[in-house]
Amino acid sequence: MASGLGEASDSAACPFCAGNENMTPPEVLVLRDEGDPGRLSSWTARVVSNKYPALVPEVSGPEITDENYTARHGFGAHEVIVESPNHLVDITLLGEGQFEAILRAYRERMLALRADERFRHILIYKNQGIEAGATIEHIHSQLIALPIIPKNVLEELAGAKDYYQSKGRCVFCDLARKESQQRERVVTENADFIAVCPFASRFPYETWILAKRHAPFFERNTPQDESALAALLRETLIRINRCLSHPAFNYIIHSNPIDEKGSDYYHWHMEIIPKLIRVGGFEWGSGSYINPVTPEHSAQSLRQALP
Amino acid sequence: MASGLGEASDSAACPFCAGNENMTPPEVLVLRDEGDPGRLSSWTARVVSNKYPALVPEVSGPEITDENYTARHGFGAHEVIVESPNHLVDITLLGEGQFEAILRAYRERMLALRADERFRHILIYKNQGIEAGATIEHIHSQLIALPIIPKNVLEELAGAKDYYQSKGRCVFCDLARKESQQRERVVTENADFIAVCPFASRFPYETWILAKRHAPFFERNTPQDESALAALLRETLIRINRCLSHPAFNYIIHSNPIDEKGSDYYHWHMEIIPKLIRVGGFEWGSGSYINPVTPEHSAQSLRQALP
Numbered sequence: 001m002a003s004g005l006g007e008a009s010d011s012a013a014c015p016f017c018a019g020n021e022n023m024t025p026p027e028v029l030v031l032r033d034e035g036d037p038g039r040l041s042s043w044t045a046r047v048v049s050n051k052y053p054a055l056v057p058e059v060s061g062p063e064i065t066d067e068n069y070t071a072r073h074g075f076g077a078h079e080v081i082v083e084s085p086n087h088l089v090d091i092t093l094l095g096e097g098q099f100e101a102i103l104r105a106y107r108e109r110m111l112a113l114r115a116d117e118r119f120r121h122i123l124i125y126k127n128q129g130i131e132a133g134a135t136i137e138h139i140h141s142q143l144i145a146l147p148i149i150p151k152n153v154l155e156e157l158a159g160a161k162d163y164y165q166s167k168g169r170c171v172f173c174d175l176a177r178k179e180s181q182q183r184e185r186v187v188t189e190n191a192d193f194i195a196v197c198p199f200a201s202r203f204p205y206e207t208w209i210l211a212k213r214h215a216p217f218f219e220r221n222t223p224q225d226e227s228a229l230a231a232l233l234r235e236t237l238i239r240i241n242r243c244l245s246h247p248a249f250n251y252i253i254h255s256n257p258i259d260e261k262g263s264d265y266y267h268w269h270m271e272i273i274p275k276l277i278r279v280g281g282f283e284w285g286s287g288s289y290i291n292p293v294t295p296e297h298s299a300q301s302l303r304q305a306l307p
Numbered sequence: 308m309a310s311g312l313g314e315a316s317d318s319a320a321c322p323f324c325a326g327n328e329n330m331t332p333p334e335v336l337v338l339r340d341e342g343d344p345g346r347l348s349s350w351t352a353r354v355v356s357n358k359y360p361a362l363v364p365e366v367s368g369p370e371i372t373d374e375n376y377t378a379r380h381g382f383g384a385h386e387v388i389v390e391s392p393n394h395l396v397d398i399t400l401l402g403e404g405q406f407e408a409i410l411r412a413y414r415e416r417m418l419a420l421r422a423d424e425r426f427r428h429i430l431i432y433k434n435q436g437i438e439a440g441a442t443i444e445h446i447h448s449q450l451i452a453l454p455i456i457p458k459n460v461l462e463e464l465a466g467a468k469d470y471y472q473s474k475g476r477c478v479f480c481d482l483a484r485k486e487s488q489q490r491e492r493v494v495t496e497n498a499d500f501i502a503v504c505p506f507a508s509r510f511p512y513e514t515w516i517l518a519k520r521h522a523p524f525f526e527r528n529t530p531q532d533e534s535a536l537a538a539l540l541r542e543t544l545i546r547i548n549r550c551l552s553h554p555a556f557n558y559i560i561h562s563n564p565i566d567e568k569g570s571d572y573y574h575w576h577m578e579i580i581p582k583l584i585r586v587g588g589f590e591w592g593s594g595s596y597i598n599p600v601t602p603e604h605s606a607q608s609l610r611q612a613l614p
Contacts, residue, residue, distance in 0.1 A: 054589070054597045068485055069506045125588025133587025142589070150593035178375055199376045252592035273591060280440025281432025282361070282449070284580060285559035286457035290361045 015051070016138035018043070018085035025049040028079060029108055031101050045101045046082045047109055047143075053078035055144060057116075077113060077145040081105050081124075082138070089137045090246065091128060092237045099230035102141070103221065106253065109143055110219035114258050119145040121153060121257045124218075129248025131275040141251075149257045156254065157266055164265035172267030176210045185295050187302040188235055192228040195236045197295035197302070204277060204293035205244060205302065207236055209270040216262030218255040233270070235306070240274055243305035247274040322358070323445035325350070325392035332356040335386060336415055338408050352408045353389045354416055354450075360385035362451060364423075384420060384452040388412050388431075389445070396444045397553065398435060399544045406537035409448070410528065413560070416450055417526035421565050426452040428460060428564045431525075436555025438582040448558075456564045463561065464573055471572035479574030483517045492602050494609040495542055499535040502543045504602035504609070511584060511600035512551060512609065514543055516577040523569025525562040540577070542613070547581055550612035554581040 015023035029047040055076025064071040083091060083102050091099075110122050126141035127133040149157075163171040179185050179196045187195040187207055195209045209232060211225070221229065240249065255268040283289050322330035336354040362383025371378040390398060390409050398406075417429050433448035434440040456464075470478040486492050486503045494502040494514055502516045516539060518532070528536065547556065562575040590596050 068481060071507065123589060123592045125592050127585075127587040131585065133585035144589055144593075146593075150595050152592060152594035155594075174375060200378065250588040250591055252588045254592065271591070278434075278438065278440035279586065280434040281557040281559045282430060282451055284557055284578070285430045285432050285459060285561065286451075286453075287459035287462070288457050 014087055014136070014138050016080075016082045016136060016140055017087050021046075024080075024082075025051055028112075029105055031105055033097075033101075043085055044098060045084070045105045047079050047105055048082070050078040050080050050142065055146070075118070075147050077116075077119070077143070079109060079143040081109070081141045081143065083140055084138075088139050089128075090241070091126070091139045092234060092241055094139075094234070096227075096230050096234055099234050100223075100226050103226040103230055103233075104223070106141075106143070107219045107221055107226070110255070113143075113145045114219070116145070118147055119258055121146045121149045122219075122255065123150070123153075124253040124255075126251045127248075128250075129275065131248035132250045134248070153254065153257060157257070157263075160265045160267075161263075170214050170265050170267050172210055172269060173214050176212050180212070185299045187239060187299050188232065190228055190232055192225060193232045195232055197299040199295060201295045201298075202289035202291060203273050204291060205240060205274045205298040206291075206295070207240070207272040207298075207302070209233060209236065209272070210267065211269075214264075215268055216256035216266050218253050218268040220262075236272065236302075239302045239305040240272070243301050244274055244276065247276055249274045321394055321443070321445050323387075323389045323443060323447055324394050328353075331387075331389075332358055335419075336412060338412055340404075340408075350392055351405060352391070352412045354386050354412055355389070357385040357387050357449065362453070382425070382454050384423075384426070384450070386416060386450040388416070388448045388450065390447055391445075395446050396435075397548070398433070398446045399541060399548055401446075401541070403534075403537050403541055406541050407530075407533050410533040410537055410540075411530070413448075413450070414526045414528055414533070417562070420450075420452045421526070423452070425454055426565055428453045428456045429526075429562065430457070430460075431560040431562075433558045434555075435557075436582065438555035439557050441555070460561065460564060464564070464570075467572045467574075468570075477521050477572055477574050479517055479576060480521050483519050487519070492606045494546060494606050495539065497535055497539055499532060500539045502539055504606040506602060508598060508602045508605075509596035510580050510598060512547060512581045512605045513598075513602070514547070514579045514605075514609070516540060516543065516579070517574065518576075521571075522575055523563035523573050525560050525575040527569075543579065543609075546609045546612040547579070550608050551581055551583065554583055556581045 014020060025048050027046050027048050030043045031045045032042060033044045055074045055078050057077050059073040059075050061073050084094060106124050113119055113122055122143060122145045124141060124143045160171050176194050180189060180194055185196045187197060193209055193211055195207055197206060198208050249272060251270055251272045253270050256262050256266050321327060332355050334353050334355050337350045338352045339349060340351045362381045362385050364384050366380040366382050368380050388409060391401060413431050420426055420429055429450060429452045431448060431450045467478050483501050487496060487501055492503045494504060500516055500518055502514055504513060505515050556579060558577055558579045560577050563569050563573050
């Protein structure tokens, strides 16, 4: 990984920079590049508990209810995946090998947390840039393990199940196949993965990445999958940067809830949302989204963003 | 209404300022202050079609479908309620009488659009400030009439119906009564309306305004209701301004979908969302919201924001 290039200036005070490891809670995972003993840092990616967690594993207890309201304690896990030892603020400055390390860190933490039977769902997401909700600029992503299956995931599961019951096929498999044939909304693809601006998407340049073969669980990716995904994710984010002048963005990994076996109808995928427009009263009131850029136009622009 | 105070400087180019009426599409409603013939402007509030509409009444035609996707034309109405003839950027600079005129404009347009049988739901909302999605600073709100009942409204209706079937009472009536008794989450109230920071609300300082008596339809407000609501809404927004240093905000009117008679279980209300935090990957992925300020604390701060 290049050092110096793209680094911001305030690494001395940054809790995610190499050398400042004592500024974070203890590590739950550290990845090291065994093939590079001469490197400056002793780690390539590290995962720590969030210092300001939304949910914590230590609390428990009964629900609190009165006649009208029910509350429960904020049980869960909230971790931070530090994506580089260097003070970079844009993930695309990393090489493919470092993207692979990040995807491996996601997988290893998901597998470790699955072992805790209290968890029912694990959500991994990245906020890059202030507009996307980041409060620390050093590149990182986050993991939240929940004792419930959240609303948006339940809705997506129900929609996928309906489709499966009506057609006998996984809707995400169909989407990947149809888009790959039709080309109009494809950003880029390789043998294993495809990046598309989905039909009727909510946001300008919203891009999803899907495996071409049926795959309910992100955490069952093989190292070969991770290598192919790392290349496609990095290329897609570079296209977004070039096309849209380095926008803030979120990405979210949607994976099957934790259970013994994966479903035939649900298929993990990654949703990338560049933060280009503000969500206003119409969207909050309706749950519908006014998207001023068609996905067909978004995909075409992203296809043209690299030679 | 005071002129000069709080006015921004660029009214010459503003399509919503008095004198620039020819910069907007034709009026669908104009309100005038008949008691003040000496006033500078000939109108107090005006409603026009949105010059850049998300939906338009002129299109129609069949759905467009293929094997996987269904689209329909963007049929609907999209109107702008200009809230003052003067170039104000903060609605709280208006007096109660002008708030009443705005609420009356909402009601009159909802009643007029109900007559078109193609519409099933009408949503009124306000985006004040760039962070809230406003693209023109001159104070205004918007109305969108839809040929469908949107997702968020369907979910709210379903939840309210469940509650009614289980308890035999309207959940919003119960909420207003319970909060008024308990006081902890009340911002302010008068004889007819109450402003509360709801239990388990999504956002810091999120505030809802509800009628104390059961009222499914916003557009059935009487002039007396509008007078009481104008006073409470203005006071609530002033409290938010003082407490939070004039944040950008959205408000959204949730009203019963258009049908012959109102339901026993649904009750119109207004949701006010100050834009204080960014929505990030966790919220987009889960549909749950991490709110760093409890509604109890929010309500206490808003109660203390005025002597």
